[in-house]
Amino acid sequence: MNSNKPATTQAAHSARILDGNAASAAVIERVHDSIERHVAAGGRRPGLAVVLVGADPASQIYVRAKRRDCERAGIEARDFDLDASTSQETLLDLIQQLNDDPAIDGILVQLPLPAQIDEVAVTNSIDADKDVDGFHAFNVGRLALRQPGLRPCTPRGVMALLSFHGLEIRSKHAIVVGASNIVGRPMSLELLLAGATTTVTHRFTHDLEDHVRQADVVVCAVGKPGVVRPEWIQPGAIVVDVGINRMADGRITGDIDFEAASQRAAWISPVPGGVGPMTRAMLMLNTAEAAGLQVELPYHPHSTG
Numbered sequence: 001m002n003s004n005k006p007a008t009t010q011a012a013h014s015a016r017i018l019d020g021n022a023a024s025a026a027v028i029e030r031v032h033d034s035i036e037r038h039v040a041a042g043g044r045r046p047g048l049a050v051v052l053v054g055a056d057p058a059s060q061i062y063v064r065a066k067r068r069d070c071e072r073a074g075i076e077a078r079d080f081d082l083d084a085s086t087s088q089e090t091l092l093d094l095i096q097q098l099n100d101d102p103a104i105d106g107i108l109v110q111l112p113l114p115a116q117i118d119e120v121a122v123t124n125s126i127d128a129d130k131d132v133d134g135f136h137a138f139n140v141g142r143l144a145l146r147q148p149g150l151r152p153c154t155p156r157g158v159m160a161l162l163s164f165h166g167l168e169i170r171s172k173h174a175i176v177v178g179a180s181n182i183v184g185r186p187m188s189l190e191l192l193l194a195g196a197t198t199t200v201t202h203r204f205t206h207d208l209e210d211h212v213r214q215a216d217v218v219v220c221a222v223g224k225p226g227v228v229r230p231e232w233i234q235p236g237a238i239v240v241d242v243g244i245n246r247m248a249d250g251r252i253t254g255d256i257d258f259e260a261a262s263q264r265a266a267w268i269s270p271v272p273g274g275v276g277p278m279t280r281a282m283l284m285l286n287t288a289e290a291a292g293l294q295v296e297l298p299y300h301p302h303s304t305g
């Protein structure tokens with residue numbers, strides 16, 4: 001993880017770095033402290049079921065990293081590695097057992113799932129109180145109605161990354177590029193909740209350039225290098241790159257040309273070392289919260305609007 005460019009290669013650029021490695025380490029440390037205090041007082045260690053179906057190489061990397069994060073956070077990870085040919089019925093049966101297991105506080109089913117399995121049916125079968133990915137329709141609905149419960153990890157991680165660096169986004173004009181269920185849509189709800197004027201663009205949007213040019217905050221989550229051109233970025237904007245694109249040489253890169261965008265933006269998140277580690281840190285935070293623990297955060301969360 002993070003074996004290529006470190007997050008600190010900023011000397012020649014004007015933009016400051018939104019450092020996901022530092023911010024995520026600080027969150028995991030607080031989660032760890034809270035759990036160890038709870039266990040020392042006789043409480044049960046939080047348990048996370050980590051379910052991986054098949055052998056998608058990227059998913060294997062993420063799941064391995066999440067299991068390592070559990071060790072750092074003091075969370076008991078229980079591993080379920082299922083064959084790629086697993087039926088939907090078998091997976092739903094496992095989820096039912098985990099829903100009923102009092103030692104399990106959180107259930108994570110790594111996405112994407114193999115084609116024979118309906119992702120929506122699976123995410124909605126998880127007990128909403130154990131839905132540490134925040135993908136269940138009930139939890140997304142709560143976010144939409146300003147009653148946040150368990151919140152999707154990547155959008156919550158973006159908000160935490162901004163807060164960690166002291167960035168206030170209330171009243172700013174934010175654009176979300178990409179409207180996926182796991183990032184773009186809940187991202188727009190998080191930004192609304194924090195009081196940003198929020199535009200969501202997607203594959204049917206005309207004039208993406210005009211929208212980006214007006215934005216104080218650009219969150220790009222498409223998974224296509226170059227989809228937002230650096231010259232569209234307003235000088236002084238905050239740029240959050242959620243894209244993860246694997247290049248032929250094995251390196252990963254974001255959706256936006258980091259070097260060029262750094263010449264215009266005031267703040268920018270790198271790939272790797274930006275949003276990715278925050279996604280994993282929020283999974284640890286959500287698991288502690290699902291276990292009923294209160295975690296003192298190393299930043300002031302955005303007030304809700």
Ligand SMILES: Nc1nc2c(c(=O)[nH]1)N[C@@H](CN(C=O)c1ccc(C(=O)N[C@@H](CCC(=O)O)C(=O)O)cc1)CN2
Nearest residue numbers: 001002062109110111112133153272273274276277279
């Ligand atoms: N059940 C879920 N599935 C998926 C989610 C999710 O939140 N829950 N999100 C994405 C993938 N994802 C989490 O699982 C994820 C992506 C990237 C990273 C990360 O740490 N990235 C590193 C680089 C990693 C590398 O070297 O490849 C970084 O950006 O620095 C963590 C989690 C889809 N599925």
Ligand SMILES: [Mg+2]
Nearest residue numbers: 152153154279
């Ligand atoms: Mg996520």
